[in-house]
Amino acid sequence: MLGQEPARAREARFEALMRVVVEPLHRYLLRRADAGTVDDILAETMLVLWRRLEDVPGLGADPQIDPDDVLPWCYGVARGCLANVRRAERRRLRLVERLARTAPPPGAGEADHAELHAVLGTLGSMDREVVLLWAWEGLTPLAIAEVTGLTPNAVSIRLHRTKKKLAALLDRKNGARAGHGTGEGRSNR
Helix, strand or coil: CCCHHHHHHHHHHHHHHHHHHHHHHHHHHHCCCCHHHHHHHHHHHHHHHHHCHHHCCCCCCCCCCCHHHHHHHHHHHHHHHHHHHHHHHHHHHHHHHHHHHHCCCCCCCCCCCHHHHHHHHHCCHHHHHHHHHHHCCCCCHHHHHHHHCCCHHHHHHHHHHHHHHHHHHCCCCCCCCCCCCCCCCCCCC
16 A cells, blocks of 8 residues: 555656646647657657656646746757657668668569559558568468467458459459469378
């Protein structure tokens, strides 16, 4: 019982702090970051504030919090979280550029898979992930289930439907059916 009281008091202090700083920090971040990342940066800021609750200047046991006492420090935390996101984005862009420069151009004998990549782009993210794990990584439905968190049955169904959809989208004209042959994997005994 005694161990819960400090936790409750800490939660109450954090909630009181949030009531004071969430709106100003959200406005601060909206003016400095794109709208798509503001909520993520704000969430990261709140996490840091939770972890460092004891370090927030002007935050005592009193439920009344003066915004002038706590906001400057909280703005500094938000600024640091924003800087982390910007650094990560710059690293990601540098990596993409480096990979684009080092990727070998398709050779004369290699097929251009632009149509396939375009069709893959039309699939839902989970369907695309399932089919790529199967086709490119050579995983079985059981292994794909472990990677994705789906059941093996759900993976098999998604894989079947997605391969069928891909075949239709790629407009196979050679008459060959997608998938495995009917006798494949069966014993003649």
